[in-house]
Amino acid sequence: MKAIRVRKFGGPEELRLEEVPEPRPGAGQVAVRVRAAGVNPYETYIRAGSYASLPELPYTPGSDGAGTVHAVGEGVSSVRPGDRVYLAGSLSGTYAEYALALETQVHPLPARLSFAQGAALWVPYGAAYHALVHQGGARPGETVLVHGASGGVGCAAVQLARALGLTVLGTAGTPAGRELALAQGARAVFDHSSPGHFGELERAAGGRGFDLVLEMLANVNLGGDLKLLARGGRVVVIGSRGEAVIDPRDLMGRRGSIRAFTLWALAPEEEREIHAYVGAGLASGALTPAVGREFPLAEAAAAQAAVMARGAAGKIVLTA
Numbered sequence: 001m002k003a004i005r006v007r008k009f010g011g012p013e014e015l016r017l018e019e020v021p022e023p024r025p026g027a028g029q030v031a032v033r034v035r036a037a038g039v040n041p042y043e044t045y046i047r048a049g050s051y052a053s054l055p056e057l058p059y060t061p062g063s064d065g066a067g068t069v070h071a072v073g074e075g076v077s078s079v080r081p082g083d084r085v086y087l088a089g090s091l092s093g094t095y096a097e098y099a100l101a102l103e104t105q106v107h108p109l110p111a112r113l114s115f116a117q118g119a120a121l122w123v124p125y126g127a128a129y130h131a132l133v134h135q136g137g138a139r140p141g142e143t144v145l146v147h148g149a150s151g152g153v154g155c156a157a158v159q160l161a162r163a164l165g166l167t168v169l170g171t172a173g174t175p176a177g178r179e180l181a182l183a184q185g186a187r188a189v190f191d192h193s194s195p196g197h198f199g200e201l202e203r204a205a206g207g208r209g210f211d212l213v214l215e216m217l218a219n220v221n222l223g224g225d226l227k228l229l230a231r232g233g234r235v236v237v238i239g240s241r242g243e244a245v246i247d248p249r250d251l252m253g254r255r256g257s258i259r260a261f262t263l264w265a266l267a268p269e270e271e272r273e274i275h276a277y278v279g280a281g282l283a284s285g286a287l288t289p290a291v292g293r294e295f296p297l298a299e300a301a302a303a304q305a306a307v308m309a310r311g312a313a314g315k316i317v318l319t320a
């Protein structure tokens with residue numbers, strides 16, 4: 001089978017399409033014919049060798065994917081060959097024609113969703129739900145700012161927050177990104193590349209401030225976010241690419257707090273809750289992943305360059 005392999009940490013050119021043996025499922029494992037794989041920013045940090053935890057070389061990147069069950073190992077009872085599924089992590093990497101996964105990493109993909117949409121589920125919706133509910137303590141009736149609403153996590157966060165009964169404001173750096181965030185259910189969307197956007201957000205929050213801010217680029221925005229908080233407001237850091245300067249007094253007067261997380265430290269019960277909520281939202285139609293650009297598997301380098309570029313408009317996926 002064909003798979004992307006990384007033999008040394010470095011630039012996107014280290015992502016090479018190679019011929020490797022097809023994986024065979026052991027006990028409790030499932031082999032999935034991957035039709036689409038999600039491309040996430042953290043996969044570029046790993047490829048560059050700059051992430052906190054790194055895989056052994058060589059490796060195949062990717063933890064999001066969707067396709068059909070190809071074969072199941074001994075003891076697997078929840079899926080059968082031919083079933084449409086999405087992956088929430090894998091043992092062998094999803095930038096490949098076939099991926100090996102634990103039975104617990106394989107989840108049903110409703111017929112109304114394409115494989116590309118299925119590849120946009122785990123990391124984006126997992127991070128967004130965890131940020132809103134487990135970290136942010138979101139409650140119906142609250143107002144949330146999704147600071148970076150045009151990308152994979154941002155679109156998922158807007159949809160989830162609406163489904164949970166929150167009022168959502170967002171930001172995006174391009175007209176296409178702002179339109180997309182509005183289409184996901186945001187009440188208003190502002191341009192985070194405009195120097196005046198913090199003032200616009202403050203006015204839009206009507207003097208009360210935001211109960212919750214989900215932040216995709218904390219090194220740029222965290223200091224300003226704290227000044228936007230309502231009393232008891234929470235900022236949840238989802239993404240950051242460097243250090244941030246804050247004034248702790250902005251938190252003190254508001255009784256505000258900053259939370260942060262990585263998806264890789266989720267408790268099993270949190271993970272089960274996410275899949276239950278997302279599964280229900282997919283079935284009811286409340287949640288529908290927004291796919292942006294699609295690249296063939298062989299163009300993984302271009303796809304990873306695209307996910308790090310400005311101008312996001314939905315999830316970037318590889319198709320195989």
Ligand code: NAP
Nearest residue numbers: 041127148150151152153172173177239262263310311312
């Ligand atoms: P993505 O699809 O590439 O989207 C990036 C988002 O960041 C876009 O909405 C982009 O908007 C926005 N952005 C760019 N400049 C910004 C600014 N100055 N202020 C606010 N937002 C800005 O990436 P993603 O998958 O949504 O991930 C978003 C971030 O969360 C990444 O840093 C990623 O590493 C992180 N993340 C963390 C976890 C975790 O476990 N903590 C999980 C998933 C993702 P425009 O392109 O429209 O400017």
